[in-house]
Amino acid sequence: MKRQPFVLAGTAVAPGARATLEIPLAGLYTHTPIYMPVQVVHGRREGPVVFVSGAIHGDEINGVEIIRRLLRSPLLKRMNGTLIAVPIVNIYGFHSRSRYLPDRRDLNRSFPGSDSGSLAARLADTFLSNVVRAADIGIDLHTAAIYRENLPQIRADLTDPILAPLARTFGAPVLLHSAAPEGSLRRAAADEGIPVMVYEASEALYFDEVAIRVGVRGIFHVLRALDMLPRAKRSPRHTVVLRTSSWVRAENSGILRILVGLGAAVEQGTVMGVISDPFGEGESQVVAPAASVVIGRSNLPLVFEGEALFHLARTRQAEHVEEHFEVTQGIVDEPTPDLVDEPPIV
Numbered sequence: 241m242k243r244q245p246f247v248l249a250g251t252a253v254a255p256g257a258r259a260t261l262e263i264p265l266a267g268l269y270t271h272t273p274i275y276m277p278v279q280v281v282h283g284r285r286e287g288p289v290v291f292v293s294g295a296i297h298g299d300e301i302n303g304v305e306i307i308r309r310l311l312r313s314p315l316l317k318r319m320n321g322t323l324i325a326v327p328i329v330n331i332y333g334f335h336s337r338s339r340y341l342p343d344r345r346d347l348n349r350s351f352p353g354s355d356s357g358s359l360a361a362r363l364a365d366t367f368l369s370n371v372v373r374a375a376d377i378g379i380d381l382h383t384a385a386i387y388r389e390n391l392p393q394i395r396a397d398l399t400d401p402i403l404a405p406l407a408r409t410f411g412a413p414v415l416l417h418s419a420a421p422e423g424s425l426r427r428a429a430a431d432e433g434i435p436v437m438v439y440e441a442s443e444a445l446y447f448d449e450v451a452i453r454v455g456v457r458g459i460f461h462v463l464r465a466l467d468m469l470p471r472a473k474r475s476p477r478h479t480v481v482l483r484t485s486s487w488v489r490a491e492n493s494g495i496l497r498i499l500v501g502l503g504a505a506v507e508q509g510t511v512m513g514v515i516s517d518p519f520g521e522g523e524s525q526v527v528a529p530a531a532s533v534v535i536g537r538s539n540l541p542l543v544f545e546g547e548a549l550f551h552l553a554r555t556r557q558a559e560h561v562e563e564h565f566e567v568t569q570g571i572v573d574e575p576t577p578d579l580v581d582e583p584p585i586v
Contacts, residue, residue: 242255243255243283243284243285243286245282246280246282246289246322248261248278248280248324248370248371248374249261249263249278249370251280253280253282254282255282255283255284256282256283256284257282258279258280258281258282258316259279259280259282260277260278260279260280261277261278261279261280262275262276262277262278263275263276263278263366263370263371265331265362265363265366266359266362266363274331274332275331276326276328276329276331276366276367277326277327277328278324278325278326278370278371279311279324279325280322280323280324280325281311281316281319281322281323281325282322283319283320283321283322283468284320285320285321286320286321287319287320287321287322287466287467287468288321288322288376288377288466288468289321289322289323289324289374289375289376289377290321290322290323290324290375290376290377290378290379290462290463290466290468291323291324291325291326291371291372291374291375291377291378291379292306292307292310292323292324292325292326292378292379292380292381292459293326293327293329293367293371293378293379293380293381293425294306294307294326294327294328294329294381295327295328295329295330295333295334296329296330296347296348296380296382296425297330297333297339297340297346297347297348297382297383297385297444298328298330298331298332298333298334298335298336298337298338298339298340298341299333299334299337299338299339299386299444299445300339300381300382300383300444301334301383301444301445301446301447302381302383302441302442302446302447302448302451302452302455303327303381303382303383303439303455304327304328304334305447305452305585306381306452306455306456306459307325307326307327307381308327309452309456309579309580310325310456310459310460311325312579312580313460313578313579313580314580315460315469315470315578318469318470319463319468319469320467320468320469321466321468323463323468324371324374324375326367326371329347329363329367330347330363332359332363333347337445339385339386339444341359341360341363342359343358343359343360345358345359345360346360346423347360347363347364348421348423348424348425349421349422349423349424350363350364350423351364351368351423351424351425351427351428352364352365352368352428352431353365353366353367353368353428364425364428367425368425368428368429368432372425372428372429372432372434372436373432373434375434376434377402377403377406377434377435377436377462377466378425378429378434378435378436378437379436379437379439379459379462380425380426380436380437380438380439381438381439381455382438382439382440382441383440383441383442383443383444383446383451384440384442384443384444384536385444386443386444386445387443387444387538387539387540388443388444388536388537388538388539388548389442389443389502389536389537389539390440390441390442390443390502390535390536390551391413391414391441391502391503391533391534391535391536391565392412392413392414392439392440392441392442392450392451392454392455392565392568393412393413393414393415393416393439393440393441393535394407394410394412394414394415394416394437394438394439394440394458394479395415395416395418395437395438395440396415396416396417396418396435396437396438397417397418397419397420397426397430397435398415398417398481400430400435402435403435403436403437405465406435406437406462406465406466407437408479408481409461409462409464409465409476410437410439410458410459410461410462410476410479411454411457411458411461411476411477411478411479412439412441412454412458412479413454413477413479413480413503413561413564413565413568414479414480414481414482414533414535414553414561415479415480415481415482416482416485416535416553417481417482417483418485420436426438439455439458441454441455443539447585449572449584449585449586450568450569450571450572452585453571453572453576453584454568454571456576456579457476457571457576457578458476460472460578461476477564477567477568478564479564480533480555480557480560480561480564482533482535482553482554482555483554484553484554485535485551485552485553485554486551486552487548487549487550487551487552488512488526488528488529488548488549488550488552489546489547489548489549490515490526490543490544490545490546490547490549491515491524491526491545492515492524492545493515493543493544493545494515494516494517494522494524494543495515495516495517495518495541495542495543496513496514496515496526496538496540496541496542496543496549497513497514497515497516497541498512498513498537498538498539498541499511499512499513499514500512500513500534500537500550501534501537502534502535502536502537502565503533503534503535503561503562503564503565503566504533504534504562505531505532505533505558505559505561505562506528506531506532506533506534506552506558507528507531508528508529508530508531509527509528510527510528511525511526511527512526512527512528512534512549512550513525513526513549513550514526515543526549526550528550528552529552530552530554531554531555531556531558532552532553532554532555532558533552533553533555533557533558533561533562534550534551534552535551535552535553536550536551537549537550537551538550572584
């Protein structure tokens with residue numbers, strides 16, 4: 241039986257074809273129309289429907305580049321199932337280089353949204369109604385907020401029997417078990433019975449070649465695990481599962497000198513940074529409360545009392561994570577046969 245066309249937002253995509261479509265959004269007050277760009281790749285054979293989204297926070301641009309490379313891969317010509325790629329969900333924030341929407345709301349705390357609510361609520365409702373509900377599984381691409389940096393990691397609810405093995409298959413250095421926050425895309429999708437994992441890596445408004453390559457390869461690993469692409473000879477790298485994490489905060493205001501990098505294994509009492517005043521007359525140490533691995537950190541040396549500085553995850557495999565991340569950083573020099581050959585971003 242011949243496979244049927246895939247219909248998204250009123251556009252039909254034939255089997256074996258791809259199409260770029262535009263979902264209408266609220267226009268600007270300058271009478272300028274705004275659209276959410278979406279590309280659909282509809283395979284010739286049956287298979288799952290997977291969406292991949294980027295820039296839900298408008299300043300998180302690594303996901304845009306990950307999706308660009310994914311869509312250029314010649315492997316997609318042999319794909320089963322259907323891929324929905326949305327590189328820029330928050331068009332408004334992306335245009336203004338801002339995490340937020342013009343109404344200062346966080347889109348990833350505005351789901352499931354409403355067609356009669358705020359601008360953020362309407363955008364959330366549009367994305368959920370037109371894209372998420374059309375899919376079986378989702379991969380949402382993020383970075384840390386501005387002035388922060390994340391170790392490449394997957395965040396997922398590992399109690400989900402469908403999501404747990406796929407999250408491990410992604411092959412990021414770490415996999416953080418976390419319940420979806422209220423108002424997030426993950427939570428709204430889970431309520432619809434659609435499992436979504438989040439890939440977090442690097443920082444806002446910055447291209448990171450390692451983070452990008454880990455993200456692209458991870459998506460390919462997931463698509464292969466779903467039998468949407470031919471299986472690879474090489475298995476994904478091992479990922480360390482982390483169950484709990486917390487932020488270490490500044491005990492006083494001052495200028496921070498950071499002493500540990502992402503992926504570093506720290507012991508209880510390890511000095512991770514030093515906060516001093518501009519004269520150097522008063523200093524305080526920022527120490528690790530327990531044996532952990534650094535999965536996120538602030539990159540801004542100017543800190544106020546109470547500010548989050550180091551994101552730590554407790555694990556007995558901290559040294560393994562450190563070694564894994566060191567190996568991961570060599571990914572830039574590895575061949576990428578699944579992708580169009582192009583020079584790395586430096």
